Every structure is written in C-alpha cells, then in structure tokens.
Amino acid sequence: MTAEAYPVLEEPKTFFLAPLSKPAPGSAGKTGTWRTHKPVVNLEKCTGCLLCWLYCPENTVIKLENGKVAIDYEYCKGCGICATSCPFDAIEMVPEV
Amino acid sequence: MVVKTLTGNYAVAYAVKLARVQVVSAYPITPQTTIVEKLSEMIEKGEMNARMIRVESEHSALAAVFGAASAGARAFTATASHGLLYMHEVVWWAAGARVPLVMAVVARAIGPPWNIHVDHQDIFDQRDSGWIIAFAQENQEVLDLTLQAFRISEDPRVYLPMMVGLEGFILSHTMAPVDIPDQELVDSWLPPRRQPYVISPDTMYSMGNIAPDEDHYMMRYSMAAAMEAAKQVIDEVDKEYGEVFGRSYGGLIECYKCDGAEYYVVITGSWAGDAKKAVDSLREKGVPVGLVRVRFIRPWPRERLLEALSGAKGVIVFDRAVSMGSVGPLFADVAQTLYPLGISMKGVIAGLTGVDVKPGVFEEAIAGFIKEAEEGPVFVPSEWLLPRKYRGKYPSIPREVIAR
Numbered sequence: 001m002t003a004e005a006y007p008v009l010e011e012p013k014t015f016f017l018a019p020l021s022k023p024a025p026g027s028a029g030k031t032g033t034w035r036t037h038k039p040v041v042n043l044e045k046c047t048g049c050l051l052c053w054l055y056c057p058e059n060t061v062i063k064l065e066n067g068k069v070a071i072d073y074e075y076c077k078g079c080g081i082c083a084t085s086c087p088f089d090a091i092e093m094v095p096e097v
Numbered sequence: 098m099v100v101k102t103l104t105g106n107y108a109v110a111y112a113v114k115l116a117r118v119q120v121v122s123a124y125p126i127t128p129q130t131t132i133v134e135k136l137s138e139m140i141e142k143g144e145m146n147a148r149m150i151r152v153e154s155e156h157s158a159l160a161a162v163f164g165a166a167s168a169g170a171r172a173f174t175a176t177a178s179h180g181l182l183y184m185h186e187v188v189w190w191a192a193g194a195r196v197p198l199v200m201a202v203v204a205r206a207i208g209p210p211w212n213i214h215v216d217h218q219d220i221f222d223q224r225d226s227g228w229i230i231a232f233a234q235e236n237q238e239v240l241d242l243t244l245q246a247f248r249i250s251e252d253p254r255v256y257l258p259m260m261v262g263l264e265g266f267i268l269s270h271t272m273a274p275v276d277i278p279d280q281e282l283v284d285s286w287l288p289p290r291r292q293p294y295v296i297s298p299d300t301m302y303s304m305g306n307i308a309p310d311e312d313h314y315m316m317r318y319s320m321a322a323a324m325e326a327a328k329q330v331i332d333e334v335d336k337e338y339g340e341v342f343g344r345s346y347g348g349l350i351e352c353y354k355c356d357g358a359e360y361y362v363v364i365t366g367s368w369a370g371d372a373k374k375a376v377d378s379l380r381e382k383g384v385p386v387g388l389v390r391v392r393f394i395r396p397w398p399r400e401r402l403l404e405a406l407s408g409a410k411g412v413i414v415f416d417r418a419v420s421m422g423s424v425g426p427l428f429a430d431v432a433q434t435l436y437p438l439g440i441s442m443k444g445v446i447a448g449l450t451g452v453d454v455k456p457g458v459f460e461e462a463i464a465g466f467i468k469e470a471e472e473g474p475v476f477v478p479s480e481w482l483l484p485r486k487y488r489g490k491y492p493s494i495p496r497e498v499i500a501r
Contacts, residue, residue, distance in 0.1 A: 010291045013254040014326045017319040018195045020294060021306045 026075055031058070035078030037093040039071050045090035052082035052091060098282075103275040105268030108236045109201045109261070110135035111275070112243035113173050114145045115283045116199075120165035120172040122150035122158045126180040127213045128265040129203040133175055155180040159187040159200070166191075166198045167304065169295045171247065173198075177265060178205035181219045185226075191258045192227030193316065194304050195323075197250040197292050198258035201243065204232075204366070205265040206450040214451020215265040217366060217418040221394070221426045227320045229259040229327055230395040232366045234351075236273040239263050241344055242392075244283065248334050251291045254326040262394075264367040278342050286341050324396040331393060332401075349398035351390040352405055354380060358387030360467050361406055362459075363414045363431050365391040368448060372415065375459035386463060391427065399434050411441035411470040413463055416479075417448045424479040432478070441470035447482035458482070 021027060048067035060076040061069050071082075083091040103111065109132045113121070121140070123133040139145040150161045155176050162172035176184060181202055191198055202220050206212040220230060229249060233239040243261050250259040263269055296302045308316075332348035339345025353373055355361070364372050369390040376388045389405050391398065406412060412435060416425025423429070428444030435442065443466050448454045462482060469475045480493045492498055 008289050008291045009293070009295065010253045012195075012256055012293050012323075014322045015319050016195070016256070016293065016323075017312065017316045018293060019193060019305050019308060019313075019316060020302045021308075022301055022303070027306075 030074055031077050032072075032074045035073075035076060035096055037078045037080060037095055038073065039076065039078070039080065039082050039091045040094050041069055041071060042090045042092065043068055045088050047088055047090075049087065051085050051087065055081050055085040057081065098276060098279055100274050100276050102272045103236055103240075103277075104131065104270050104272050105233075105236045105239045105263045106131040106203065106270065107135050108240040108275050109175065109243050109263070110139065111277050112240045113199075114139050115278065115280060116171065116173075116244060116247045116287060117284075118145075118147055118173045118199075119170040120148050120150065120162060121174065122152055122161035122165075122172075123174045123176065124152055124155045124158045124180060126155070126177050128205060128269040129175045129177040129180070129201070131269070132201055132203070136173075155183040156187060159184040159191065162198060162200075163187060163191045163194070163196060166196045166292070167194065167296045169290070169292065169297070171290045173200070175201035175203065177203040178207055178213075178219045182207065182222060185223070188223050188226045188228065190305070192320065195256045195293055195320070196258060197247075197256055197290070199243065199246045199250055199261065200228075200258065201261045201263065203265045203269045204262055212450055213265065215267055215417075216449045216451060217262075217416075218449070220260065220262045221418040223260065224395060224426060227257060227324075228395065229255070229257055229324075229331075229393065230262065231259065231393045232262040232391070233268065234367050234369050234390060236268055236271070236275050237344065238346060239268060240275055240277065241338065241342070241346070244278075244287065245334050245338055248287055248338075249327065249330055251288075252327075252330045252334075253291060253293070255323050255330050256293050257320065257323055257327065262366065267367045276344075282341065286338070327396050328398065328400070331396075346392060349391075349393045349396075349401045350405060351392055353388040353390065355387040355389070355405060357385055359385040359408075359410045360387075360463075360470070361409050361412045362386065362388040362463060363391060363402075363406075363412055363427065364388065365394060365427060366417060368415075368417065368454060371454060371456045372459045372463075374456035375463055378456065378460055379463060384464065384467060386467065394427075394430075397430050397434070402431070402434050403438075406435060407438070409435075409438070409440055411443075411466065411475065413443045413445060413466045415445050415447055415454075415459070415462075419446050419449065419479070428478060441466075441475040443469075443475055443477040444479045445482050446479055452484045454482070
C-alpha cells in the first residue's frame with residue numbers, strides 16, 4: 001500500500017469505546033491468586049536449560065542474569081507445566097497455604 | 098460530468114470506483130452479481146486501483162473487507178438475500194468493532210422456496226446490528242447514496258459501517274439515465290479515509306478479546322451515541338452533497354406532497370415511486386394526502402418524522418417485510434414514534450416475496466384507510482394486502498383465519 005493510501009486517523013467525536021486491547025502484563029488481573037500449588041525452583045539443581053521458560057504458557061518464568069530462572073508469582077497460575085518439563089527435577093510444586 | 102444509462106448495480110459500481118475503494122471482496126449472488134462483475138472489470142482494465150479478493154462464501158467476503166478496512170483500506174462488498182444472512186455474524190463484528198465500511202445490499206426475498214425477487218426481509222434482518230441502513234428509490238440516488246455512504250461511515254462522529262439498500266431487479270437490473278460526477282469533484286468532496294484505529298504490526302492492537310461485561314455494555318452505549326450523532330451527519334452530508342453535485346434527497350427522510358396534507362403514507366425503498374403515483378392521483382381527486390419516504394431505517398429518523406407528521410390526522414405504513422408473529426418492522430418504528438400524537442394508524446404488509454404492488458393497489462388501500470379514519474379512530478397494526486388471486490378469499494388479518 002502506498003503512503004498516501006494510509007488512512008487519516010482521527011479521534012472519534014462522540015463517547016467512544018471499541019473492543020481493542022494491547023499486549024500487556026496481567027490484562028486479566030493478578031492471576032497468581034488462582035494458584036493452589038506453587039512452583040519452587042531449586043537453584044542448586046537448575047542448569048539454566050530454559051525449557052521451563054520455553055514451555056510456560058503465561059510467560060511467568062523469568063530469566064535471571066546468572067542464566068537460571070525464577071517465577072513471577074504475581075501471575076503464575078500454578079499449572080505445573082514448568083515442573084513437568086524440567087529434565088533435572090529442579091522445580092517442585094508446593095501446596096499453597 | 099457525464100450522463101450514462103446505467104442499471105442500479107452499475108450505478109453502485111461507478112460510485113465505488115469514484116470513491117477510490119482499495120479492496121473489494123464478494124461472492125456472487127443474484128441480483129447483486131453484476132455490481133462486483135463490473136468492479137472486477139474496472140480493476141482488470143486498470144481503471145480502478147484496487148485489489149479484488151475472491152472468496153468461497155459471503156461470510157468470508159465480509160470478513161475479508163472487514164480485515165482490509167481494519168488495516169486501513171477503503172473497502173467495499175455487496176450481497177443479497179441468503180448471502181446477507183450467511184454474513185450475519187460478521188455484520189455484527191464489523192459494527193461492534195466500529196470499522197467504517199460500505200456494503201450494497203440488493204434486497205431480495207428469502208427462501209424457501211427459492212425466490213430471486215424483491216422484498217425487504219433480508220435487509221431488515223440486519224436492523225439491530227449497529228450498521229447504518231439506507232434505502233434508495235432510483236438509480237441516480239443509488240449512485241449518490243453510495244458515495245455519501247463512505248462520507249457518513251468515515252465521519253469521526255459516526256465510525257459505523259453502512260449498508261446501501263437497492264431493490265433487486267426493480268433497480269438492480271433496470272436501466273435509467275445516471276449522472277456520473279467528475280472524479281476531481283468527488284476527490285475534492287470525499288476526504289481521505291478516516292478511521293478510529295488501524296490494526297498493523299506497528300499498532301499491535303488486538304480486536305475482540307474478551308472484556309469485562311460492564312465495558313462491553315459501554316461499547317453498546319457508545320454505538321448508540323454514534324447512531325444519534327449519525328442523524329445530524331446524514332442530513333449534513335446530504336445537504337453538502339447537494340451544494341457540490343446539485344442533488345440532495347432530504348437526508349433521513351424525503352417529504353413528498355406534504356404541503357397541506359392531512360393523511361400520510363410512510364414507506365421505504367423503490368416502491369415508494371409507485372406509492373407516489375397513487376398520492377398524485379388522490380391529490381388530483383382532492384384527497385389531502387402526502388408521503389414520507391424513510392431513506393434511513395437506521396438510525397431511525399424519530400425527530401424528523403415527528404416534525405413532518407406532527408399535523409397528521411392519520412398515517413398508513415407499507416411494509417415489504419414482516420416480523421413473523423408481530424407486525425411490519427417499519428410500522429413498529431412508526432408506531433413507537435407517533436405514539437404521543439395518538440392519531441389513526443394502519444400497517445399494511447404487502448409486496449412480500451416479489452409480489453408486485455401497482456399504483457392502483459396503493460391508491461385503493463390509502464383511500465380505504467382515509468375513509469375509515471374519517472369515520473373514527475383507526476389502529477390496525479398489521480393488515481395483509483394479499484396478492485390479487487387470493488384477495489377476498491382470505492381475511493386480511495391472519496388471526497381471523499383461526500376462527501374458520
């Protein structure tokens with residue numbers, strides 16, 4: 001499409017609400033409260049392979065500067081995929097109290 | 098400016114070309130097919146700089162132009178009858194997403210049985226979706242209304258998609274002289290496309306994700322506000338169009354022979370032309386009758402109608418569609434609008450499924466209503482004006498059939 005064909009964006013002139021969203025952390029709220037079990041990383045065993053980081057469906061596995069991982073408990077729903085995917089048993093699912 | 102003899106469908110195509118539409122997508126259906134056939138010819142000849150997207154269904158046709166429009170293109174599609182029903186889900190998506198878009202609907206009856214002739218059932222089926230819905234009476238108006246549709250739909254006070262209705266075969270395949278405006282004049286009148294947002298890799302918007310119920314409610318409220326604002330925009334655009342191109346139609350409604358009228362016909366679409374002939378004939382006989390042609394079904398021209406009909410003694414409404422189990426959709430809206438006036442009203446269900454209604458039939462129905470109303474208050478929500486071969490053999494109100 002040529003540049004001139006691009007539309008002129010103009011602010012709506014009446015009260016306007018459209019069904020739009022932008023990717024942002026926690027758009028559904030603090031989903032960490034949904035958890036019944038929480039993943040706890042054993043940094044002794046963690047090799048930094050990042051499989052858990054790759055598999056986490058919620059992007060709540062955080063890459064640390066030392067190459068290992070931590071969990072973002074604000075949004076982690078406790079599904080346990082990280083624990084299951086870890087080849088080194090470095091993540092344990094601990095019941096929430 | 099050049100005058101050509103065009104079918105209603107070609108009038109749509111010429112308007113779409115003049116509006117410099119960039120994306121067209123459609124699936125063929127009678128009586129719409131020749132609109133996109135003509136557009137595809139124009140694109141192929143290089144007269145029009147647009148992409149034609151071929152699709153496997155009407156659902157995809159509207160989805161394709163909806164996508165193109167969301168991404169910033171001026172887009173157009175056309176359909177009719179079953180095709181429009183097949184689109185129905187995307188009709189709501191386009192309106193709810195507030196994406197400016199124009200679609201021509203060549204009104205045609207809905208089966209079964211298969212029937213390619215005109216009635217208004219298909220377009221009234223979209224009534225509540227949030228689209229602006231208009232009906233033309235003649236081929237010149239089809240071209241003018243299609244051009245105006247882009248202006249209305251893309252107005253920042255509106256930002257809603259718009260349907261341009263024209264009647265199958267009566268307009269779509271019947272030729273009449275049509276004045277085609279100069280491209281330069283259209284370019285100076287129709288601004289570049291405006292829209293509230295563009296979905297692209299740069300903007301990273303996602304449309305339609307799940308949202309809190311309260312916010313969804315407010316989106317509906319926002320559409321309702323836009324519909325209210327559209328009333329003024331429609332009248333304004335029509336007036337301005339008249340100043341630039343020399344033709345305007347009255348905006349939301351057209352008043353015909355309203356001066357000195359005591360009784361009124363309310364009607365929409367091209368068969369208003371036949372009703373006007375009946376009004377002419379009654380006027381010659383000294384009957385004080387006028388006609389209001391509803392050009393826009395949505396937004397409903399409540400204020401304009403109340404103003405035009407404030408002095409009326411009675412109103413007869415002709416519907417070419419029916420809400421089964423209730424009344425004609427046009428009558429329902431007229432009745433809720435004129436309720437405060439407490440005048441005589443009758444709704445007539447006629448011309449369904451392509452049944453021709455000639456000026457003489459209109460005249461008889463109008464004269465009959467006026468005679469009744471002169472004798473005392475009349476309120477008949479739906480009277481069926483049966484086809485000639487069945488008239489007199491069945492009662493005009495179906496519920497009376499039960500007693501037999």
